[in-house]
Amino acid sequence: MVSDTERHATYLDPILERHGFAATSLLQVLREAQEHFGYIHADAITYLTQKLKLPRVKIEGVATFYSFLYLQPRGEYRVLFSDNITDHMLGSAALMNQMCQQLWVEPGKVSEDGLVSISTTSCTGMCDQGPALLVNNIAINRLTPERIVNICELIRKRVPLSAWPAEFFAIADNIRRRDILLDSSFESGSALNALLARGSTETLQEIKLSKLRGRGGAGFSTGSKWEFCRAAHGTHHYVVCNADEGEPGTFKDRVLLTGYADQVFEGLTLCARIIGARKGFLYLRGEYRYLLDHLLVVLQQRRDKRLLGSSILGCADFDFDIEIHFGAGAYVCGEESALIESLEGKRGTPRNRPPFPVSNGYLDQPTVVNNVETFAASSLIALRGGAWYAAIGTATSSGTKLLSVSGDCERPGIYEYPFGVTVAQVLADCGARDTQAVQVSGASGVCVAAQEFTRRIAFEDIPTAGAFMVFDHSRDMxxxxxxxxxxxxxxxxxxxxxxxxxxxxxxxxxxxxxxxxxxxxxxxxxxxxxxxxxxxxxxxxxxxxxxxxxxxxxxxxxxxxKRLKHHEFEPAFDLDYALSQARQMTGRDDAGAHLGESK
Ligand SMILES: Cc1cc2nc3c(=O)[nH]c(=O)nc-3n(C[C@H](O)[C@H](O)[C@H](O)COP(=O)(O)O)c2cc1C
Ligand code: SF4
CATH class of the missing domain: 1.20.1440.230 (NADH-ubiquinone oxidoreductase 51kDa subunit, iron-sulphur binding domain)
Incomplete structure (x- = not known):
């Protein structure tokens, strides 16, 4: 007879083999195990403790950290509505209510027959085409009441996702303004050829000359980061592309990885050559699971062209390849040290810094972590030179920036501008009217009011990782x-x-x-x-x-x-109200049973 634990071996063994039984792959193993079984069964954890030689508490600790991993059964169809403000503005709360009513399930719960669970999740990165939801981690956008009716019908009939109408899963790029990055007819391998012709040290000088600063938010000099990492001692060096893109309102990395993945991967490969890395990772947010097949094709094409793998472009000492790792619904994993922890298969808890990843990163080895857009830009710089790039934008913010524009405007989508563009210009281009405020750089960014719309998008004025959420006067700030x-x-x-x-x-x-x-x-x-x-x-x-x-x-x-009814101190906790149950139980409602009167 097959034991409870062995029952899980049938699907866990191939997953474990694919990941080489490495403890660093724990998160990936758990994610794939869940894709197979619907949730992570206690017996599956027992099996993993034996195979990965990890204590149970460690595996459970990881599984409970990530909001897309479940230790209890969820619905066969796990629906998560995006909770971002722009989705709310497009009516997501009413649509979620509609679905809950049609499928007879309470928000946050699993239906009695185990068919469906409906809940919310943080921004899904689809703000230009919301309201959006994820069903079993796959995105569906442009929700309407009619689409919800159709989705409910498919769920009720237990139609597998693969047989749902393809248009439900269509995701538009919505590129509205192109500049050097999005306009480039980038040829695979051209930047690497330029690097090999010029030399690694010289190419690093070009990156420094370009004054390229990281596009993930903090704006650290990319050339300096690569230089520090190159100089750091270690047995191996690593390159990591941060595609966690969890900041509410940001979706430009999604578009870059859709249409410009080759250029992004070339950027990682350049970096690898310069710092001496043989291995790289793309850390992709779980919400972008739908991109996996496409990205694997691009990686394979690059291997076929000898732009990845061993002896890249015929250089005997140039070996490098890229692996894709998924996040699982934890915004904090975008923070570079938390991301590295997550890559190592652990909870995504940020590390103490210093030491920084450039000297002590993945597996304590020197590691460069850069944003998707930073790698795409570095490919262009290797090809066209640092001086060319530095001449674009402003003196302290060179080059261009991709903005993810959403909210109250006619044309939400991706806009690429040279740094220094005013907020007013972006608003005019995206067809925003009667604008009250713009939230630049997401929830952790800055709220810009109308009197400040002459301010500029630039590190020296309003720095941004890319989000640009527009609110007109009908919105309650x-x-x-x-x-x-x-x-x-x-x-x-x-x-x-x-x-x-x-x-x-x-x-x-x-x-x-x-x-x-x-x-x-x-x-x-x-x-x-x-x-x-x-x-x-x-x-x-x-x-x-x-x-x-x-x-x-x-x-x-x-x-x-306008929300202040009182101008005196009001406690957050209403003690008299909290005592109402006690009054009910004792059958008392006289003055003495109320706090106010008993004084
Ligand atoms: C809470 C938090 C979330 C972050 N999320 C991201 C992210 O999704 N993508 C990103 O590139 N950087 C993110 N960052 C910044 C990274 O820590 C890091 O600075 C960046 O990946 C470095 O790349 P860059 O130099 O190319 O910008 C985040 C930082 C914090 C504190
Ligand atoms: S500030 Fe502390 S608790 Fe908050 S996300 Fe960072 S490490 Fe976690």
Whole structure:
């Protein structure tokens, strides 16, 4: 008779073999095991403890960290509606309600027959074509009430996803403005040929001359990063492409990996040659699972052209290949040290820095982590030279920037501009009218009010990883900030107390204000929380968590004031209300049973 554990061996063995029984692949193994079985069964974990020689607590610790991994059965169809503010603006809450009613399931629960579970998830990276949902991790966009009716019908009839109408899964690129990066008719191998002709040291000089700064948000000099890593001692060097793209409102990496993957992979290969790496990773957010087949084809084409693999372009000492690893629904894994932990198959907890990844990264070895757009840009620089690139943009922000434009505008999508473009110009180009505010760089970015629309997108003015969310005057900026605060509370990894507790307290305060129970006292508390999060948080998530509230209080105070019914202190917890159950149980409702009257 087959034991409970052996039952899982049939599907786990091939997965484990594919991953070479490596503990560093734990996250990938768990993700694939779940794809097979629907959730991660306790007996499957027992089997993995034996095969990977890892303690159970470690495997469960990883499985519970990632919100796309489940230790309990979920629905056969796992539906997750994007909870981003732009999806809300397009009616996602009503659509989710409609689906819950049609399928007789409560939000967050599994239907009694185990057929379906419906819940929310953070931004799915489809803000230009929302409202969006994921069903078994595959995205469906442009939801309408009619589309929800059709989806419910398919679920009720248990139609496999592979037989759902293809148009449900169509994802548009929506490229609206092209400049040097998106216009380039990049030829596979051209940048690598230029590198081999010029030499690695000289190409590194070109990258430095270009003044290219990282496009993932922090804006660190790419040339310096590569130089530090090249100089660092280690047995192996690694290159990692950060395609976690979890910042609400950002979707430009999705478009780059769809249409420009070859150029991105060439950027990784250039970097590998310069720093001396033989192995690279693309860390792809779980929400972009649908890109996998396409990316594998591009990688294979590059191997066939000898642009990846051993002896690249005939150079005996040039070996390099790229592996794709998936995230599983944890925004914090976009932070480079958390990403490296996740790549090593662990919980995505940010590391103490220093040491930095350039000297102590993947498996404690020198590692370059760069954003998708940074690698795409470096291919162009290797091809056309640093001086050419540095002449574009502004003196301190060279080159161009891809913006992911969404929200209240006629033409949401991808816009590429030389750095220095004004907010007003972008608004005019995307057909925004009556604009009240723009949230630049996502929840952790900056909220720009109308009087500031002459400001520029540039590291020296408004730096951005790419999100550009537009809000017209019909929008309530308090609710925008509240959505972002909920996002941070949900995404805090819980490692450090100030962030774990602070983001929850902030969420409670915003909810209290939303219920009309707030008082001016809460503003002082928010200010204190901000100081605490800034000074005591371990990573950028905690540092940024108060930004949306601070910005909107400063610029849209009436949106807060109109919610203040009281001008005296109001506690967050209504003790008298909480005692109502006790009153009911004891059958008392006299004055003495109420807090106010008993004083
Ligand atoms: C909470 C958090 C999330 C982040 N998410 C991303 C991300 O999704 N993509 C990204 O490239 N960088 C992200 N970053 C920045 C990375 O830590 C790192 O700076 C970046 O990948 C370096 O690449 P670059 O120099 O090309 O910008 C994030 C940082 C923090 C603090
Ligand atoms: S600041 Fe927040 S997200 Fe960052 S490590 Fe601490 S708990 Fe985790």
């Amino acid at each position: 308090f609710e925008v900030a509240r959505n972002f605060v909920h996002f941070f509370a949900h995404e805090s990894c819980g490692f450090c107390t100030p962030c774990r507790v602070g983001t929850r307290l902030l969420q409670n305060m915003m909810d209290k204000l939303a219920r009309g129970n707030g008082s001016p006292y809460d503003f002082a508390e928010i200010e204190k929380l901000d100081q605490l999060l800034l000074s005591m948080s371990h990573c950028g998530l905690g540092h940024a968590a108060c930004n949306p509230v601070k910005d909107t209080i400063a610029k849209f105070r009436p949106a807060y004031d």
